[in-house]
Every structure is written in C-alpha cells, then in structure tokens.
Amino acid sequence: MTTALPPLPTQEPATDRLRGLACRNCGRSDSTPLAFVCPACFGPLEARYDLDLVAAILDRDAISARPPGIWRYRELLPVVEPPKRGLAVGSTPLVRADRLGDRIGIDQLWIKDDTRNPTLSFKDRAVAVAAARAVELGLEALACASTGNLAGATAAAAAAIGLPAYVFVPADLEPAKIDHALAYGATVAPIEGTYDDVNRLCLELATETGWGFVNVNLRPFYAEGSKTLAFEIAEGLGWRTPDVVVAPIASGALFTKLGRGFDELARIGLIERRPVRFVGGQAAGCGPVADAWGSGSATWSPVRTPDTIVRSLAIGSPADGDGALALARATHGSVESIPDADTAAAIRDVAQLEGIYAETAGGVTVAAAAAARRRGVIRDGDEVVVILSGNGLKTPDARRFRAPEQRGGLGRPGLAAPIRPSFSAVETWLEGRA
Ligand SMILES: *Cc1c(COP(=O)(O)O)cnc(C)c1O
Numbered sequence: 036m037t038t039a040l041p042p043l044p045t046q047e048p049a050t051d052r053l054r055g056l057a058c059r060n061c062g063r064s065d066s067t068p069l070a071f072v073c074p075a076c077f078g079p080l081e082a083r084y085d086l087d088l089v090a091a092i093l094d095r096d097a098i099s100a101r102p103p104g105i106w107r108y109r110e111l112l113p114v115v116e117p118p119k120r121g122l123a124v125g126s127t128p129l130v131r132a133d134r135l136g137d138r139i140g141i142d143q144l145w146i147k148d149d150t151r152n153p154t155l156s157f158k159d160r161a162v163a164v165a166a167a168r169a170v171e172l173g174l175e176a177l178a179c180a181s182t183g184n185l186a187g188a189t190a191a192a193a194a195a196i197g198l199p200a201y202v203f204v205p206a207d208l209e210p211a212k213i214d215h216a217l218a219y220g221a222t223v224a225p226i227e228g229t230y231d232d233v234n235r236l237c238l239e240l241a242t243e244t245g246w247g248f249v250n251v252n253l254r255p256f257y258a259e260g261s262k263t264l265a266f267e268i269a270e271g272l273g274w275r276t277p278d279v280v281v282a283p284i285a286s287g288a289l290f291t292k293l294g295r296g297f298d299e300l301a302r303i304g305l306i307e308r309r310p311v312r313f314v315g316g317q318a319a320g321c322g323p324v325a326d327a328w329g330s331g332s333a334t335w336s337p338v339r340t341p342d343t344i345v346r347s348l349a350i351g352s353p354a355d356g357d358g359a360l361a362l363a364r365a366t367h368g369s370v371e372s373i374p375d376a377d378t379a380a381a382i383r384d385v386a387q388l389e390g391i392y393a394e395t396a397g398g399v400t401v402a403a404a405a406a407a408r409r410r411g412v413i414r415d416g417d418e419v420v421v422i423l424s425g426n427g428l429k430t431p432d433a434r435r436f437r438a439p440e441q442r443g444g445l446g447r448p449g450l451a452a453p454i455r456p457s458f459s460a461v462e463t464w465l466e467g468r469a
Pocket of ligand 1 (some may be wrong): 156157158183184185261283284285286287288289290347348394396397424425426
C-alpha cells in the first residue's frame, strides 16, 4: 500500500476569519499538508479564528435566520465555505426531562438528544466538518479508526458526498455497528485487537495512503465539529449557558470542545460569560480519565485491556484526556466512573421515564449526572444539560445487562413466547405478568 501521496493543498484553510492551525501546547502555527500534530512539540493542532472579525460579522439574528443544522455556525467552523453536499446534521432537540430529573434529584434537567442525527450519534457532527474539509483538500477517500459510531458516520458521509470509505474497527465490535457501516457501501476492515491497536495502525495508514482519516490526519477539523453541541445548547436555552453540562468522554474531544464552544460564544458576545461546571462520564472498565480524577492525578495512565459493555467510549489512551481532566478541574466539575450495571439501569431509566432510547454512552452520562448529584458537584436548583450522544438501537443487548453478582450475563429476554390470537389467551398472559 505504498501509493504515492497525491499533491495536497496546504492544510491551512486560510480566510480572513480563519487563521489556520496552531499547536494547542506551544502555539506554533503549521501549514504542512495534513499535519495533525505539532512538528515542534507533538501537541495537537487546533483551528484558530479571528474572533474580533467573527464578532463583527455574526450576531444572533443572522444565526436565527439560517436553516437548521451545524452550518448555522459556519463562521466558527474550520472550512472555507459550508459544503454543497453532505448529510443534514445537528439542530437536535433540547428537551426538558422532569421525570428523569425527579428520579435522580436534579431540579432543572435538560436532555440534548443527539440520538437523532443521520447515523444516530453525535459523531455525524465531527465527521461533517472533517468531510467538508476533505472535499476542500481534494482528498480521494474518507477513512477512520472507529470504536463503533464513527464507522457508520464516516461511511454515510462518504456516501453522501460520493467518496469511497475505508473503516477500521476492532474485530469484536457490536455487529449492529459493523452492519450499519456496510449498509452505506463502506469497506470495513475488522482488525484484531483493541481500539488503541486500530488507532495506531491508522496513524501509519494515514501517512502511507493520503486518505482523509477523519479522526487522524483530519482530526483538527473533526474535533471542531463537536463545538456545535455547545452552540446549540446555548442557542436552545435562549443564548445562555446552563450551570452544569454532563457529557461522555472517549478521546476527550467532545468534552473539551464543549468548553471551547461556550468560550468562543462569550468572546464574540453572543452569550454572557457565566461559570459552567463540566461533568464527564467514563465506564469503570475503561476509564483512564475517571481513574486519574479519582486518584487526584493531573495526567491519565493507559488502560490496556478495556473490559466494559460501553464500547463507544472504550479508548484506553485518550488523545484529549489531559485536556478533559483540566476542564473538569478548572470548572469545579468532576469525572465519574460508572460500572456497567449502573449504565444499563440508566439506559432503562431514560427510556422509560423520557421516551428516549440511548446507547451505552448515554447510560454512562445519565449515571454520571446522578453520581455528580450525590457527591454535591450538582447542587439544589442547578440547571443541568445531559448529552445523550448515541442511539440505543446500536447496542440492543446493553439494556438487558446484569452484573455477574446480580444474575449474570443478560437478564430477562425482551419478548415472551408467542400468544394465541384470542382474548382469553391475552387475558391469561396479562394476569401472569401482573
Ligand atoms: C465517540 C463517542 C463519544 C465521545 O467521543 P470523544 O472521542 O470523547 O470525542 C461519546 N458518545 C458516543 C456515542 C460516541 O460514539
């Protein structure tokens, strides 16, 4: 696979408002084609904007007048122009969740329902921005290393813009997620090993092939897509921030970019700057950031053998883990470690109390909100937004999970044996259930 690198335009999406990419750690700017780490200090590259200029051209009315979707906030996204083709991503509902709030003791609870993006997870946001940039760069294919949801998101985005997709996943991924990516015509490569093994492989493949790996060589653009969750939360609350945001952490990109999204809105004067506490959730069986939080450490240690039903968050070496820890600390939030049995119970709660079916990452997030409430990070009267980042249809076994000490393996099956189509048969069956 040593095809020559196609000639690439410079990585810098230079416009007046966009100042290209710069290292988050040392500040050095970079214009190497498809660079994603700083050549000087190996820190992550991030998009830079002229926020004074954005403030001069963007206001609330301009945004309200635009059609729904993430490109409402185009001036704060790292592309030259909104793409002409692509999926309709974003503008998902922000709904009050009073019944769930009562259950977990939160007075004003909102759910940001990202189970409803085109491929049923928040990954569509990140991929839409990476894909738009791939088109601007003239790349020949989209690719990714996926813990699950990114597979479908990348495959669908590629289909919508007419590029081939190459998706690399751990071979033992949930079948529903592999099937989803195959449906869009992607080439799916099942790789032996953990997500971190897949990711390491893709670092090499990205340099050798020149394909646009959305979360590797397009990562600076991909990561920016998550900010749109912060923009929509603020807009949905009438241009203000909540007291607390609760979000899942895998690589930490979503979590850290929420902080950046609110900060940018304040800097351009669209919202008033008020303190927001950031609460993160990870699975106990793969929670490098939560473990570091628990031990008071400023940096995470890798988890080499993830052991959890929460596959979408099972990243043992999170690229933005330190940033996630720093954000939780600086804002007096927390990072909660959630056992799988609590995740399964939370999936059932949010489905049965609010009618929203979340995947395992959503269970982690709801359980993290409850845990943060118990430890006093969430207080009386707080207004809290919980992000549900993926759809339960992708992890159908998870809601039936029982810990070994509870009953072992999967619990009660979802469906009874078939019933004769007669009134008395149904009557008897209903009595038997009561
Ligand atoms: C990928 C993913 C996340 C978190 O992603 P980050 O790598 O932390 O940005 C959260 N929820 C779901 C459902 C995901 O697929």
